[in-house]
Each structure stands twice: as C-alpha cells, then as structure tokens.
Amino acid sequence: MGNRNLEISAISSPLKRAFTISRGAKTSAETILVTLTENGATGRGESVPYARYGETAASVTAAIESARTALESGLTREDLQSLMPPGAARCAVDCAMWDLEAKLTGTPVWKLAGLPEPKPVETAVTVSLDTPDAMAAAAKSTQGRLLKLKLGGPDDLARIEAVHAARPDARLIVDANEGLNANELPAIAKAAAALGVVLIEQPFPAGDDDALLSRPGPVAICADESAHTRAELQDLARRYDAVNVKLDKTGGLTEALATVREARTLGLGIMVGCMVAGSVSMAPAVLLAGLADVADVDGPLWLAEDVAHGLAYSDGMVAPPSADLWG
CATH class of the missing domain: 3.30.390.10 (Enolase-like, N-terminal domain)
Known part of the structure; x- marks a missing residue:
C-alpha cells in the first residue's frame, strides 16, 4: 500500500x-x-x-x-x-x-454494502421557513407530493394550514429544527393529521425533549438534532417514533448503515436525510434511502449549479447515482 x-x-x-x-x-x-x-x-x-x-x-x-x-x-x-x-x-x-x-x-457500492438494488426513490422537497402566504406560494411551485415545511414561530399552525390549502394533494413533513416549546406541540399535533401531516420532526431542543415521553396526537415524531449514531438509539426509542439518519452526523455511510439496521431492531421508523449540498454529498444517502421509510435528499435542488453527472430529479423522485458521479 x-x-x-x-x-x-x-x-x-x-x-x-x-x-x-x-x-x-x-x-x-x-x-x-x-x-x-x-x-x-x-x-x-x-x-x-x-x-x-x-x-x-x-x-x-x-x-x-x-x-x-x-x-x-x-x-x-x-x-x-x-x-x-x-x-x-x-x-x-x-x-x-x-x-x-x-x-x-x-463492484458498485450498493453491492459492496449489501443494499437493495437502487431504484428511483421519492424525496421530500423542502419549503423554506417564511410567512404562511409565502410558504403557500412556494409550495404551489414545488415539485413532488411530499413536502417538508420548515417551522419556527407563532404562525406555525397558520403555515401548515396555508400550505395544505395550496397543495391539498401533498403529504407534509413539518420540521421545527428544535424551535417549538412543549406548550405549542399539542395544538399542532392535534391539527396535523387533518392537514396532511405524516411526520413531525425534532420539535424540541436536543436534550430537552422529555415532554415526548408521552407523545401527543396521531402523527409520528422523528428525531433529527437528537440523533447522531447508534449510541443514542436506545434512549431515542423512548421518546421518538422515527429517526433521521444523516451521513454528515454519523460520520459516513459505514456508520449510517449500522445505525439504520439497529434502529430497525428497536422498532424505529427511518428517514434518510441530508444537509444542503450537491450530488456528491447526496449520492450515498440516495443509495441508503432504499432501506428507509422516508427520504429527504433534495439538497442539490437548492444549488444554483450542481456538479457534472449530478443526480436527476423529476416530480419529487430522484434517480440513483450513475457510476460517473459516485459509487
């Protein structure tokens, strides 16, 4: 060597x-x-x-x-x-x-890693935090039927209502990025299911989420900032229904694979998520998404210009990476 x-x-x-x-x-x-x-x-x-x-x-x-x-x-x-x-x-x-x-x-990575043969997967597409009207307008022009709404403020329920009215066909994930408090979640959770919400992501700050020991409402709660690697899973399973696995936090595909597999043994649902980045960053997550219940791998859609041979997105679906890109 x-x-x-x-x-x-x-x-x-x-x-x-x-x-x-x-x-x-x-x-x-x-x-x-x-x-x-x-x-x-x-x-x-x-x-x-x-x-x-x-x-x-x-x-x-x-x-x-x-x-x-x-x-x-x-x-x-x-x-x-x-x-x-x-x-x-x-x-x-x-x-x-x-x-x-x-x-x-x-040998392609999916074979090396024992992953399913890759196929196009549905990805959530993010609607950035803004006023209710602005988020509704953005939702109308956003591709796909799985939208992820960024929340964080007193108008959160109005934001969800506005987006649902603009896109009644869409399933919604709402992501507070630790921005809610324990008094706000019950009202949002109670209304969420009727407004097309299928998942609520990280409502409270990591380490300050004991209120989730008795989770409200019919909508599943997903850990993000609280989740890093396998080390947190036993504790997270007491508070959350699902876990968002991000390669940037696990330290790559190797630990992400192990985290997903262990989370399954604990009965946790799986989201494979991403940071805002281009197709080289996203490609391993797209392969891992074959093991997930939900994928949130829309990062390249935010870039003004992606790399050559970048991931192909169409109507909320993303195709597997080509060998020219990664893996």
Missing part, C-alpha cells in the same frame, strides 16, 4: 434562493470534498461542516489533514471508524473510501 493520494477542497456553492430554518438562513452551501486516488482510480466524498455541532470548514479540513499519513498509507475503512470521531470530517473520508473501493473493484 502507500500509493494512495489525498486531496481536500473547501467548496462554496451559491444557492438559488435563501434556505431558512428556525436557527437562521443561508445563501450558499459550504462543503468539504475529499478525493482519494489509488492505482489510477479516484473516489470522492463530500460533507457539510455543521455549525450546530461546532464544525467549520477549517476544523473539518484540519481533522482530515491530521489523518493524512494514515490515509495515504492505506488505512482501511474499518480502521477509519476508530481513528476519527463521527461527524463531517469522517463522513467525507468514509464516502470517498466507499467510492474508491467501487472504482478499484468494479
């Missing part, structure tokens, strides 16, 4: 429009791209440093750089799991390793 080359790039991709959640807005996707080259083959992995967990482009780059010697000396994907903690740095490297292995062996 020892003939592997590592490249690390920080990428800023402008968005078509602002992406707004309860914690603020962004107008670009900031990602870290890892490229591993070995014996003429190249693997890529991309991740999103997430400020919610104290990550920056600089800190993620530094973490990967600190592992350069091991990576270029032939570190295995299995050993990577103990060398680097979960998070964006390990995610980019782990996904690049999967892609590189696929390129070197001529």
Whole structure:
C-alpha cells in the first residue's frame, strides 16, 4: 500500500434562493470534498461542516489533514471508524473510501454494502421557513407530493394550514429544527393529521425533549438534532417514533448503515436525510434511502449549479447515482 493520494477542497456553492430554518438562513452551501486516488482510480466524498455541532470548514479540513499519513498509507475503512470521531470530517473520508473501493473493484457500492438494488426513490422537497402566504406560494411551485415545511414561530399552525390549502394533494413533513416549546406541540399535533401531516420532526431542543415521553396526537415524531449514531438509539426509542439518519452526523455511510439496521431492531421508523449540498454529498444517502421509510435528499435542488453527472430529479423522485458521479 502507500500509493494512495489525498486531496481536500473547501467548496462554496451559491444557492438559488435563501434556505431558512428556525436557527437562521443561508445563501450558499459550504462543503468539504475529499478525493482519494489509488492505482489510477479516484473516489470522492463530500460533507457539510455543521455549525450546530461546532464544525467549520477549517476544523473539518484540519481533522482530515491530521489523518493524512494514515490515509495515504492505506488505512482501511474499518480502521477509519476508530481513528476519527463521527461527524463531517469522517463522513467525507468514509464516502470517498466507499467510492474508491467501487472504482478499484468494479463492484458498485450498493453491492459492496449489501443494499437493495437502487431504484428511483421519492424525496421530500423542502419549503423554506417564511410567512404562511409565502410558504403557500412556494409550495404551489414545488415539485413532488411530499413536502417538508420548515417551522419556527407563532404562525406555525397558520403555515401548515396555508400550505395544505395550496397543495391539498401533498403529504407534509413539518420540521421545527428544535424551535417549538412543549406548550405549542399539542395544538399542532392535534391539527396535523387533518392537514396532511405524516411526520413531525425534532420539535424540541436536543436534550430537552422529555415532554415526548408521552407523545401527543396521531402523527409520528422523528428525531433529527437528537440523533447522531447508534449510541443514542436506545434512549431515542423512548421518546421518538422515527429517526433521521444523516451521513454528515454519523460520520459516513459505514456508520449510517449500522445505525439504520439497529434502529430497525428497536422498532424505529427511518428517514434518510441530508444537509444542503450537491450530488456528491447526496449520492450515498440516495443509495441508503432504499432501506428507509422516508427520504429527504433534495439538497442539490437548492444549488444554483450542481456538479457534472449530478443526480436527476423529476416530480419529487430522484434517480440513483450513475457510476460517473459516485459509487
């Protein structure tokens, strides 16, 4: 071994429009791209440093750089799991390793990982946080029949009502990104089912969600910010009906696979989610979505310009990645 080359790039991709959640807005996707080259083959992995967990482009780059010697000396994907903690740095490297292995062996990642043969999957498409009227207007022009509404404020029920009136054909996921309090959820949950809501995501701050020990209403509650890896699942199963598995948080496809499989044994529903990023970041999640109940992998739709050979989206469906893109 020892003939592997590592490249690390920080990428800023402008968005078509602002992406707004309860914690603020962004107008670009900031990602870290890892490229591993070995014996003429190249693997890529991309991740999103997430400020919610104290990550920056600089800190993620530094973490990967600190592992350069091991990576270029032939570190295995299995050993990577103990060398680097979960998070964006390990995610980019782990996904690049999967892609590189696929390129070197001529075997697609889905086969290497024991995943179902990939097919187009339905994805939720996000409606960014705004006024009720603005969100209703956005919903009218949003493709697909599974919409994810960002919430966060006193007009949340009005937002859901406005979007449902504009798109009565759509199933709705509502995502508070930790922005609700325990007094607000019962009214939203009571009305939600009649307004087309099929899932409520992370209503309360992580670590402050004991109110979910007696969950209200007929709509399932899904953990996001509370969920990272397998380590939280036993506790989450007491509070939540489902878990949102994001590769940027698990530290890549390897741990994400294990998390999904263990969550199933605990009776949890599965959402495979994403950060706002392009198709290199999204491709592994699209493959993993074959094991999920719900997929939220619309990140590239927000970019003003995606990479070459990017994922193909049509009417709320996303096709599996081509070998030219990833895996």
